[in-house]
Amino acid sequence: MIFRNLIFFLIIFLCGCGQKDRVYQYKDYIFGTIIDIKIYGETENKSKQITNLIFDDFQRLHNYLHPWEKSLISDMNHAISTGKSFTIDDAEIIRVLKENTELSQKTDNFFNPAMGKLIALWGFHEDNIKQSIPSSSVIKDFVTNMPLMEDLTITNNTVSSKNKKFQLDLGGYAKGYALDRAKIILQNNNIKNALVNIGGNIIAIGMRGDRNWIVGIQHPRKPSAIASINLLPGWSIGTSGDYQRYFMMNEKRYSHLINPISGFPSANSQSTTILIPPSKNSGVLSDVYSKPLFIAPTEMKIEIAKKLNIKYFMIIQNDEKILISNEMNKVIKWIDLKDEKGITVY
Amino acid sequence: MKKVLPFIKTIKLGDVLIIFMLMGLIIFIINKSWNTPIGQYLKIEKNNEPPKIISLNQIKEEKIAGLLGDSNISIVDGKARFSKAPCTKKYCIHQGWINKVNQTIVCLPNQITISITDGSESYDSVNY
Amino acid sequence: MVVRVMTPLTIKTTTEDHFIAKLAAIAIVLSIIEFFLPSPIPGVKPGIANIIILYTLVKFNLQTAVWVSLIRVFVSSILVGSLMAPTFFLSLFGAISSLIFLFIFQKLPKKYFSVISLGIIAAFGHILGQFFIARIWIIPHDSIFNLLPLFLISSLIFGVLSGFITNTLLEHKTNRLPN
Numbered sequence: 329m330i331f332r333n334l335i336f337f338l339i340i341f342l343c344g345c346g347q348k349d350r351v352y353q354y355k356d357y358i359f360g361t362i363i364d365i366k367i368y369g370e371t372e373n374k375s376k377q378i379t380n381l382i383f384d385d386f387q388r389l390h391n392y393l394h395p396w397e398k399s400l401i402s403d404m405n406h407a408i409s410t411g412k413s414f415t416i417d418d419a420e421i422i423r424v425l426k427e428n429t430e431l432s433q434k435t436d437n438f439f440n441p442a443m444g445k446l447i448a449l450w451g452f453h454e455d456n457i458k459q460s461i462p463s464s465s466v467i468k469d470f471v472t473n474m475p476l477m478e479d480l481t482i483t484n485n486t487v488s489s490k491n492k493k494f495q496l497d498l499g500g501y502a503k504g505y506a507l508d509r510a511k512i513i514l515q516n517n518n519i520k521n522a523l524v525n526i527g528g529n530i531i532a533i534g535m536r537g538d539r540n541w542i543v544g545i546q547h548p549r550k551p552s553a554i555a556s557i558n559l560l561p562g563w564s565i566g567t568s569g570d571y572q573r574y575f576m577m578n579e580k581r582y583s584h585l586i587n588p589i590s591g592f593p594s595a596n597s598q599s600t601t602i603l604i605p606p607s608k609n610s611g612v613l614s615d616v617y618s619k620p621l622f623i624a625p626t627e628m629k630i631e632i633a634k635k636l637n638i639k640y641f642m643i644i645q646n647d648e649k650i651l652i653s654n655e656m657n658k659v660i661k662w663i664d665l666k667d668e669k670g671i672t673v674y
Numbered sequence: 675m676k677k678v679l680p681f682i683k684t685i686k687l688g689d690v691l692i693i694f695m696l697m698g699l700i701i702f703i704i705n706k707s708w709n710t711p712i713g714q715y716l717k718i719e720k721n722n723e724p725p726k727i728i729s730l731n732q733i734k735e736e737k738i739a740g741l742l743g744d745s746n747i748s749i750v751d752g753k754a755r756f757s758k759a760p761c762t763k764k765y766c767i768h769q770g771w772i773n774k775v776n777q778t779i780v781c782l783p784n785q786i787t788i789s790i791t792d793g794s795e796s797y798d799s800v801n802y
Numbered sequence: 803m804v805v806r807v808m809t810p811l812t813i814k815t816t817t818e819d820h821f822i823a824k825l826a827a828i829a830i831v832l833s834i835i836e837f838f839l840p841s842p843i844p845g846v847k848p849g850i851a852n853i854i855i856l857y858t859l860v861k862f863n864l865q866t867a868v869w870v871s872l873i874r875v876f877v878s879s880i881l882v883g884s885l886m887a888p889t890f891f892l893s894l895f896g897a898i899s900s901l902i903f904l905f906i907f908q909k910l911p912k913k914y915f916s917v918i919s920l921g922i923i924a925a926f927g928h929i930l931g932q933f934f935i936a937r938i939w940i941i942p943h944d945s946i947f948n949l950l951p952l953f954l955i956s957s958l959i960f961g962v963l964s965g966f967i968t969n970t971l972l973e974h975k976t977n978r979l980p981n
Contacts, residue, residue: 364799366798523798525800527802528801541798542797542798543798544800545800545801553800567801569802571802684916684917684918684969685918686913686918687914688911688916689918691914692922693958693962696958697958699954700955703947703954782940
């Protein structure tokens with residue numbers, strides 16, 4: 329009897345020797361941003377192979393969607409600016425356009441991908457940001473004729489717009505879209521556990537062994553994390569911040585997150601972070617929905633969060649006070665909190 | 675080697691089984707420890723304080739105040755050790771250099787612990 | 803040991819008590835010698851006194867061995883001056899753990915298992931017990947387990963040796979009357 333117990337014990341031990349509890353990590357620079365993929369519980373070969381599939385798909389997206397480099401979208405923008413219509417033979421891109429229209433309506437146009445021209449005016453359409461402030465008259469003129477997604481007419485596979493100022497900039501959408509693409513590729517290839525980080529936007533697939541994937545949230549003013557959070561299977565996290573793309577002039581900060589109502593960069597927040605539960609377009613939502621929370625006036629932020637059904641959000645305001653939802657407050661783990669009293673929970 | 679004969683007479687089948695099982699266990703555990711990667715960061719812990727994490731990729735002498743006094747920690751070439759300690763037995767210094775993830779040296783009297791970590795223990799990725 | 807409150811002339815000690823006392827004495831001496839040997843984790847020792855415990859177990863019974871073991875732990879601890887210190891608890895838990903393992907495995911068929919097995923099991927139990935306490939009180943990090951292979955190897959060697967020595971003692975002693 330003891331023999332049997334001993335042998336049983338030994339077998340259990342030997343089964344514990346797994347080769348698959350390693351995490352394989354790959355990084356690449358595509359789409360003007362760093363992509364970081366971690367795969368858990370697969371062989372090195374498979375991890376590498378599937379990651380390459382994902383990188384290839386992103387390269388494809390880069391060629392389709394890049395806001396200012398040569399791409400399908402920039403061709404479309406050019407056609408529209410000359411008053412012409414443009415044919416898109418790709419059903420996926422048509423779907424993307426429609427989704428952007430839908431999302432901008434839902435966010436009361438605080439998410440407005442149609443104002444690429446304004447963003448370019450502020451100098452953000454270059455890899456090296458051109459540091460210039462457009463004249464107030466130019467900005468005013470733009471705001472009066474503010475292009476919106478509803479200005480885009482989509483008939484079958486032809487797009488056109490009466491507003492020549494219309495210029496599509498998917499910078500606030502594409503990373504989220506790429507996350508959803510990565511999710512599909514991983515699913516199709518039977519990879520159950522991975523963490524995909526595209527320019528800071530992250531989705532968690534499965535778990536990291538016997539624990540959840542843990543994500544650090546960047547401090548808006550320090551090169552370290554302000555907090556960390558368990559990212560449950562299928563959940564995504566997205567942040568909009570004034571520390572990513574911005575320039576300083578006369579000690580004032582101008583970020584790439586422009587308020588379509590004023591035409592100026594929104595300055596009431598340092599960063600906004602949201603968690604989105606699993607859904608078909610959760611990646612997109614984690615990218616897009618952080619924008620209205622960042623850009624909208626302070627008194628409207630909570631209302632917008634409710635309207636968009638965002639249960640998990642955190643807004644670090646310009647005065648370093650923090651607005652955080654009750655649900656988010658329960659799951660966030662502070663690493664570098666300056667002042668407990670500066671937190672308001674909703 | 676005449677002592678070997680009585681030994682062989684004593685030993686029985688079951689004994690051999692147990693010896694092999696224990697050796698198997700030891701090999702398994704050694705395998706686990708050896709497959710630990712070389713770490714990038716040093717974690718310094720004082721009792722009841724949040725850990726301080728610093729990079730191993732530098733040459734530095736770090737002074738940490740503990741219960742008895744200051745302990746000096748040397749970081750050179752991706753390795754770390756206690757170079758000076760106010761304790762009496764200096765066990766911590768005698769442990770020498772560490773550089774593999776999870777390797778730890780404790781100075782009990784001064785209540786300071788240094789351990790190697792690959793930095794990812796706090797989080798897997800950063801959202802920005 | 804319980805001190806019976808009686809008039810001095812009527813304290814009766816049995817022969818068994820004598821054995822226990824003698825065996826415990828030897829165990830205590832071995833323990834004290836071991837105390838002065840260095841160890842990577844202060845206080846964690848292979849347990850040379852196990853030889854005596856094994857001998858007691860085979861020659862007499864487990865209950866006697868328990869007495870000898872506990873006396874050994876307490877008295878050597880008092881003599882060395884570490885009563886209630888971490889070393890004492892290491893020693894105590896090592897001894898108790900070792901005895902528990904012996905209790906479980908003492909009925910191993912003698913046809914296949916000699917005292918050597920008991921020696922290994924006792925040494926293994928001894929180290930496990932000590933590691934358990936060391937992990938909780940002395941070095942509260944999981945990294946302490948990096949030293950486990952070293953101690954397991956030493957417990958394997960000591961276990962075999964102590965088993966063999968005990969066996970030799972037992973075979974010799976069967977040729978002489980116990981005194």
